Amino acid sequence: MSDLTLILLAAGNSTRFQTAVKKQWLRIDHDPLWLYVTNRITAMKNFSKVIIVAHPDEISFMSSMCDYAIVAGGETRQESLTNAMEYVNSPYVLVTDIARSCIPNELIERLIASKDIADCIVPSLPLSDTIVYVNTTIDRDQVKRIQTPQLSKTSVLKAALQTTLHYTDESSAIVAHGGTRYFIDGDESGHKITHTHDLSSLTCLKAPSNAIFTGNGFDVHGFEEGKPMVLGGVEIESPFGFLAHSDGDVAIHALIDALLGAACMGDIGMLFPDTDSTYKNADSKELLRQCVLKLHQFGFVILHADITIIAQTPKVASYKDAMRRILCQLLQIPLSRVNIKATTTEHLGFIGRKEGVGVLATASLHYFDWKNG
Known part of the structure; x- marks a missing residue:
């Protein structure tokens, strides 16, 4: 029996994507992106439970397309994650965003291999450009681009989410709560879909069917x-x-x-x-x-x-x-x-x-x- 639950966040409104189609519903052959990503990750690893977080208005249609557990999202990413965590009873949880659609198997394996090193295992990438915050140049070697999936100890993440403060990823909430975070090398193929031009850099995505x-x-x-x-x-x-x-x-x-x-x-x-x-x-x-x-x-x-x-x-x-x-x-x-x-x-x-x-x-x-x- 696996000790790891998978949560996929797909409840966003895609306001920055700027097309009539919500990005989680872009078709990869026949599958919408949320289903394609879920199937892709579950083919890499056996999970004790798979939970997809969806916009409440989309749950009925999504449920007709798969047998995964689907729960309603909230107004923010953190609220959506908190809703999903209510259904997690495994010792560890892997959380990712549907928008990171080409996550390689090797990255997930390294996350799992590092699971006991800290409360949250985080993939990150370095920056090569000069970084300026307001008018101050920052040492770029001290700055990281944070990615998902992130692997967390379930009990620690649940406790960290019991706050009115909002965080944009799991590790930030855990560290603020006094937990520990360990960085592993991220992967450029885990690029996140935010704008339409991001699609051109994701080679794992096939064109939609012309049916x-x-x-x-x-x-x-x-x-x-x-x-x-x-x-x-x-x-x-x-x-x-x-x-x-x-x-x-x-x-x-x-x-x-x-x-x-x-x-x-x-x-x-x-x-x-x-x-x-x-x-x-x-x-x-x-x-x-x-x-x-x-x-x-x-x-x-x-x-x-x-x-x-x-x-x-x-x-x-x-x-x-x-x-x-x-x-x-x-x-x-x-x-x-x-x-x-x-x-x-x-x-x-x-x-x-x-x-x-x-x-x-x-x-x-x-x-x-x-x-x-």
């Missing part, structure tokens, strides 16, 4: 007298609208399901549950905006959408162009990639009896190509 993913959506709503009708983002002249928790835009609801289906992200009810009062009478265009934002953050690019509206009433032919123009803006794709069709059921069934409208939608996605810009 295309297709999803289907279907939704139906009955009519409600006296309610405005909104369909495909457009207000339709009609004496009735749709009976629904939100504004009932059945076309956008089907489209959201198609998008989520292509991404394997569940369905609209999981993302916007009708049991949540937040979405009472919600504008479905805003729901679509949120869906598109989440798809982009998770590393997807929308290719196209095709919608079939099945209605005996109202007649929608004259509204199709307006629907296309609104939807292409919401999807952030060219007008040429949005198609709207309309048909009837030839007076058959509940739609034929003019009791409601049904919509079929198809959408396709591919991964954001960070490798080729």
Whole structure:
């Protein structure tokens, strides 16, 4: 049984990365970065437990992609680490950031080999440039670039984290608490992804797959007298609208399901549950905006959408162009990639009896190509 737990920190907001995609969701072939890094490290060493710290909004999707333990992160790196440490019961813990994606096996072996030398074992690199702090030149031989992973004694790290002061790495917290720190040689291949240009120096990362993913959506709503009708983002002249928790835009609801289906992200009810009062009478265009934002953050690019509206009433032919123009803006794709069709059921069934409208939608996605810009 291993005496070492692995914690991977992946709860950040990637504010300095400056792309629509959060860096932990960049695809390496098919795997998001957080999963690629986790699999890569666990293939090097047998751990008693593997814990991934994630943004609370991302836990559900991450859990559907792996069997690792996933816990909610906090507002800061230290809060996220503290949350994860609650689940650690092994004598030692190895903590690293998902952004350090090309950590070599040899570095991890040296960390483990040194585990009894001090309370925290830290990889570091020297600096070759002149260092000036305010107006004072500092002896660069006394300055180190600190890296992760860092290997700590669990009991010491847990005690060190019981503070209101914030530290940017484990060793600083441990030393401030009176613990000991031992430096080993770091590795330039453990370079951290902070900005997009950092990706070019990481040779272990393969380009994302060029696969295309297709999803289907279907939704139906009955009519409600006296309610405005909104369909495909457009207000339709009609004496009735749709009976629904939100504004009932059945076309956008089907489209959201198609998008989520292509991404394997569940369905609209999981993302916007009708049991949540937040979405009472919600504008479905805003729901679509949120869906598109989440798809982009998770590393997807929308290719196209095709919608079939099945209605005996109202007649929608004259509204199709307006629907296309609104939807292409919401999807952030060219007008040429949005198609709207309309048909009837030839007076058959509940739609034929003019009791409601049904919509079929198809959408396709591919991964954001960070490798080729």
